[in-house]
Amino acid sequence: MAQEKTVTPGMHGQWSSRWAFILAATGSAVGLGNIWKFPYITGENGGGAFVLVYLFCIALIGLPIMIAEIMLGRRARMSPVNAMQALAKQEGRSPAWKILGWMGVLAGFLILSYYSVIAGWALAYIFRAASGVFSISTADGIQAMFGDFVSDPEALLAWHTIFIVMVGAVVARGVSKGLEKATKYLMPSLFILLLVLVGYAMNTDGFQQGLAFLFTPDFSKLTPAAVLTALGHAFFTLSLGMGAIMVYGSYLPKNASIAQVSLVIVIADTAVALLAGMAIFPLVFANGLEAASGPSLIFQTLPLAFGQMPMGQLFGTLFFILLVIAAWTSAISLIEPAVAWMVENHGLTRPQATFQALTVTWLVGIGTVLSFNLWDFHFSFFGQEKTNGIFDMLDLLTANIMLPLGGLLIAIFAGWKMKESHSRDELNGNRSVYEFWLFVVRWISPTLVIIVLLHLFGVLKLIGIE
Numbered sequence: 001m002a003q004e005k006t007v008t009p010g011m012h013g014q015w016s017s018r019w020a021f022i023l024a025a026t027g028s029a030v031g032l033g034n035i036w037k038f039p040y041i042t043g044e045n046g047g048g049a050f051v052l053v054y055l056f057c058i059a060l061i062g063l064p065i066m067i068a069e070i071m072l073g074r075r076a077r078m079s080p081v082n083a084m085q086a087l088a089k090q091e092g093r094s095p096a097w098k099i100l101g102w103m104g105v106l107a108g109f110l111i112l113s114y115y116s117v118i119a120g121w122a123l124a125y126i127f128r129a130a131s132g133v134f135s136i137s138t139a140d141g142i143q144a145m146f147g148d149f150v151s152d153p154e155a156l157l158a159w160h161t162i163f164i165v166m167v168g169a170v171v172a173r174g175v176s177k178g179l180e181k182a183t184k185y186l187m188p189s190l191f192i193l194l195l196v197l198v199g200y201a202m203n204t205d206g207f208q209q210g211l212a213f214l215f216t217p218d219f220s221k222l223t224p225a226a227v228l229t230a231l232g233h234a235f236f237t238l239s240l241g242m243g244a245i246m247v248y249g250s251y252l253p254k255n256a257s258i259a260q261v262s263l264v265i266v267i268a269d270t271a272v273a274l275l276a277g278m279a280i281f282p283l284v285f286a287n288g289l290e291a292a293s294g295p296s297l298i299f300q301t302l303p304l305a306f307g308q309m310p311m312g313q314l315f316g317t318l319f320f321i322l323l324v325i326a327a328w329t330s331a332i333s334l335i336e337p338a339v340a341w342m343v344e345n346h347g348l349t350r351p352q353a354t355f356q357a358l359t360v361t362w363l364v365g366i367g368t369v370l371s372f373n374l375w376d377f378h379f380s381f382f383g384q385e386k387t388n389g390i391f392d393m394l395d396l397l398t399a400n401i402m403l404p405l406g407g408l409l410i411a412i413f414a415g416w417k418m419k420e421s422h423s424r425d426e427l428n429g430n431r432s433v434y435e436f437w438l439f440v441v442r443w444i445s446p447t448l449v450i451i452v453l454l455h456l457f458g459v460l461k462l463i464g465i466e
């Protein structure tokens with residue numbers, strides 16, 4: 001490729017320190033996935049057993065693949081498409097590995113298109129919380145308020161547009177500038193606010209039931225769809241399998257320990273998701289709500305808590321502001337692989353690349369806007385009824401298929417295609433930690449992902465294993 005020459009390693013800048021990277025990567029990982037998606041898919045998939053499978057996927061698949069993905073990024077120091085091309089060349093492998101980078105760019109576009117619509121809901125709820133309306137509403141009223149809101153496509157489109165503009169404003173300037181500062185204060189504040197919410201939930205009479213729902217596994221509720229969703233969510237919540245973490249890794253200073261930073265990110269991300277679950281399910285049971293109510297879950301439960309607790313107006317407003325910022329730092333990383341690639345290969349400036357990439361994302365997002373009102377067709381996914389048309393389809397396609405597939409390819413490349421001397425040099429830590437990682441990333445993570453994906457495609461049935 002002629003344009004390859006213009007790519008210089010490190011052309012996008014570097015994080016100022018290991019902590020700056022940890023904050024940015026945690027900013028990418030912690031987002032709507034933890035606070036909005038984790039509770040609602042846990043509710044839809046029956047609770048405890050699903051949570052257990054999810055935690056299992058985080059430990060055996062998410063953590064090792066995160067190490068692999070950061071390693072590939074730091075070694076190549078380029079955007080995922082060019083990184084995979086350069087690494088494949090370095091290792092004497094097929095140039096087709098570049099497709100992995102492409103798939104990531106596509107997944108990033110598709111995810112951001114719906115992610116932005118949901119972030120728009122959170123934006124709108126900042127103003128609802130601030131108005132004090134939650135304190136004068138009943139559970140039914142809060143449900144009706146949400147129903148009215150999402151049935152108005154123009155309102156959803158307006159909030160989606162505002163969020164896309166917010167993302168553009170940061171991405172156009174370059175990731176490491178504004179982002180480092182924002183995450184430093186955001187993460188601890190969000191954490192504290194979640195603790196406040198859990199504290200409130202402890203005093204409701206649904207607390208025991210909520211905890212039991214989350215942490216007592218009932219394996220009879222574990223369907224194939226639930227296992228696939230848990231696997232997909234492990235990738236989604238850790239921002240893995242599409243190059244987001246790879247591109248952030250490419251800005252990581254050489255001396256930072258990849259295994260250590262990965263562990264910190266994974267623990268922080270998982271803690272936030274579990275706290276969100278512990279805040280939300282007690283409210284669901286205390287108020288006789290439906291655990292399986294889908295994407296609306298947090299918008300129908302948390303306002304109840306804010307409406308009833310002391311200083312709820314303040315806490316509620318703060319909570320939705322923090323949720324928007326968490327979504328913002330994630331959204332930035334969803335589009336970064338595409339923008340970095342356009343800058344490297346097409347000679348665009350960052351603002352130009354950002355504008356083009358986000359215009360496409362915005363347009364695709366209209367499909368999701370309509371999924372909650374004019375075009376909310378239903379379909380069945382492994383026997384599970386999906387009610388929100390394009391939104392559900394995009395979510396299933398990206399989180400449950402593209403990200404696991406991307407992660408699988410990353411594991412295969414890092415574990416099998418890269419020379420051991422190279423990965424050892426890059427990971428450059430404790431010898432037994434390296435050996436353990438190599439074993440898991442070669443054998444355990446790919447095998448588990450393959451089993452789940454094969455199940456999805458019904459291949460096991462076809463060849464008579466089931």
Ligand code: PFF
Nearest residue numbers: 029031032033236237239244
């Ligand atoms: N991890 C983000 C969340 O949990 O909200 C979503 C996400 C960001 C997914 C970046 C994938 C990604 F590359």
